[in-house]
Amino acid sequence: MSGRSFNRFGVESGVKKQPTTQLEVKTLLNQIQRFVGFVYHSVCLRGVGTSRRVEVRIHPHRGIRGKCSTCQQPCPGYDQLAERRWLFVPLWGIVVHFFYPPRRVTCPTHGVGVEHIPWSQGKRRVTTAMMGFLARWARRLSWQETARTFQTGWATVFHSVEWFVAWGLAQRPLEGITAIGIDEIHWGKGQGADRFLTLIYQIDGHCRRLLWVGPRRTQATLRKGLAALGPAVLGGLRFVASDMWKPYLTVIAAQIDHAVHVLDRFHITRHLNQAVDQVRRGERTRLGEAPAAARLKKMRWTLLRRGSRVRGQARIKLNALLASQLATARAWMLKNSFEHFWTYKSFVWGGAFLDYWTERALRSRLAPMKRVARMLRTHEALILNWFKAKGEISTGPVEGLNNKVRVVTRRSYGFRTYKAMELALYHNLGRLPEPETTHYFN
Numbered sequence: 312m313s314g315r316s317f318n319r320f321g322v323e324s325g326v327k328k329q330p331t332t333q334l335e336v337k338t339l340l341n342q343i344q345r346f347v348g349f350v351y352h353s354v355c356l357r358g359v360g361t362s363r364r365v366e367v368r369i370h371p372h373r374g375i376r377g378k379c380s381t382c383q384q385p386c387p388g389y390d391q392l393a394e395r396r397w398l399f400v401p402l403w404g405i406v407v408h409f410f411y412p413p414r415r416v417t418c419p420t421h422g423v424g425v426e427h428i429p430w431s432q433g434k435r436r437v438t439t440a441m442m443g444f445l446a447r448w449a450r451r452l453s454w455q456e457t458a459r460t461f462q463t464g465w466a467t468v469f470h471s472v473e474w475f476v477a478w479g480l481a482q483r484p485l486e487g488i489t490a491i492g493i494d495e496i497h498w499g500k501g502q503g504a505d506r507f508l509t510l511i512y513q514i515d516g517h518c519r520r521l522l523w524v525g526p527r528r529t530q531a532t533l534r535k536g537l538a539a540l541g542p543a544v545l546g547g548l549r550f551v552a553s554d555m556w557k558p559y560l561t562v563i564a565a566q567i568d569h570a571v572h573v574l575d576r577f578h579i580t581r582h583l584n585q586a587v588d589q590v591r592r593g594e595r596t597r598l599g600e601a602p603a604a605a606r607l608k609k610m611r612w613t614l615l616r617r618g619s620r621v622r623g624q625a626r627i628k629l630n631a632l633l634a635s636q637l638a639t640a641r642a643w644m645l646k647n648s649f650e651h652f653w654t655y656k657s658f659v660w661g662g663a664f665l666d667y668w669t670e671r672a673l674r675s676r677l678a679p680m681k682r683v684a685r686m687l688r689t690h691e692a693l694i695l696n697w698f699k700a701k702g703e704i705s706t707g708p709v710e711g712l713n714n715k716v717r718v719v720t721r722r723s724y725g726f727r728t729y730k731a732m733e734l735a736l737y738h739n740l741g742r743l744p745e746p747e748t749t750h751y752f753n
């Protein structure tokens with residue numbers, strides 16, 4: 312054995328071709344990724360250690376002409392360009408490249424041009440199979456982790472997801488959408504207008520997904536989003552759920568007035584919770600080090616939960632707070648009593664309860680609660696629409712999707728750019744169809 316060395320694949324160093332290995336990898340490639348008109352010519356393992364890589368050389372199939380990249384018609388050859396390289400799906404964790412010298416063809420319609428290359432898109436240096444592979448992993452790992460794991464750069468992962476999402480958006484079906492939810496969320500740091508996003512979800516029972524996302528939360532944003540869905544989708548809508556955000560209300564009234572517009576439970580509960588939280592924070596500041604302040608300590612999350620879901624030790628602490636006559640206790644009781652509203656079956660009784668509740672809240676001397684009460688009064692008609700939509704739409708999905716959006720925007724914190732985050736949201740929540748040729752690898 313002296314003078315000869317073998318790596319862990321049994322390939323002798325310095326020996327370029329090892330017939331057994333070649334055949335097996337070629338067979339594998341032919342099984343999983345075959346391109347009509349092309350053949351796998353050779354497969355070589357080069358380098359050592361972390362620079363080890365597999366080189367796959369592709370040749371045109373003898374007797375099959377190259378196709379025009381525009382019309383896909385076989386055309387006479389013109390000349391051949393220098394060899395180019397494409398990144399393919401890693402094999403046993405080893406980087407794999409395709410090598411091929413593209414031909415130029417003369418198309419009677421489109422003139423001389425580079426032939427159609429079935430494993431590639433445009434001028435990209437990454438095969439579509441690899442783009443699909445990276446894009447799928449980019450849902451499970453952060454983009455940085457995906458890049459590191461598969462020995463490529465962040466930009467390659469970004470462009471892979473970009474391609475994957477663009478394909479999915481172009482192919483996705485938009486039929487049968489009857490209910491949408493419109494929501495805004497905050498992302499990143501600061502409170503500037505650019506720190507908000509407008510989201511449009513489909514909230515039908517059979518399909519819940521993100522339909523559109525855009526920067527800011529203005530009238531113009533929502534108009535752009537509705538225009539992107541198109542008149543056919545808007546015409547088919549029966550229900551629209553949204554928050555009480557004025558720009559949204561204005562646009563919905565103008566553009567989707569044939570649908571029942573509902574101010575939903577999720578959003579109203581959110582406003583009530585925010586008000587309780589404001590009262591609590593104000594009261595803590597006011598009480599300072601007074602003994603009563605102890606009752607408010609570590610109560611934030613308990614107070615934000617639905618009353619019926621507070622149990623055990625948290626319930627004991629909550630009961631003690633409720634007995635205390637603190638402003639926070641009164642605010643919480645007002646919030647909790649609003650839950651009754653959702654149990655009414657009749658529009659009339661629901662309306663009567665709303666009057667009664669807002670009356671109490673307006674007399675509460677709790678500024679944040681009074682603000683919610685005034686908002687509810689202003690939008691009474693839209694809130695009572697909830698009874699018209701009852702049983703037809705559930706706004707649980709808005710809440711669920713909203714939570715998932717937060718998971719994505721938080722994970723993508725390193726994205727910095729809006730574009731990257733937009734892609735990640737469609738990628739994770741859009742239920743987009745996927746290019747079929749990339750299915751074999753995950």
Ligand SMILES: [Zn+2]
Pocket residue numbers: 379380381382383384418419420421422
């Ligand atoms: Zn052509």
